[in-house]
Amino acid sequence: MKKYAATHEWVSVEGKIATIGISDHAQDHLGDIVYVDLPEVGKSYKKGDVFCTIESVKAASDIYAPVSGKVVEVNEELDSSPEKINDDAEGEGWIAKMEISNESELDSLMDLEAYKKHCEEEG
Structure with a gap:
């Protein structure tokens, strides 16, 4: 199950590993993505x-860690194909995988319904 941050990142957790990317809503607002400065493994x-x-x-945007942890893998395909985020932001366009250091932080993230409402209120 995916959870969402107010800053438009998503997290999908398996065990202690969180796969992180930006929401489809966020990529839509960014427009055509031309470069991704990936986080550093380790x-x-x-x-x-x-x-x-x-x-x-349109612009450069900072992406925030939705949970605390250590980067264990990055989506290196984004180096040569950053548009993968536009094509499939919540799938093949994932950015990094982190080993979560504080699982209770997941409780502060939103489910899809709450996130959709957040996006509507944001305008």
């Missing part, structure tokens, strides 16, 4: 830290 981030930057034809 580096630890706290929830809320900037762990990646995505550049689109």
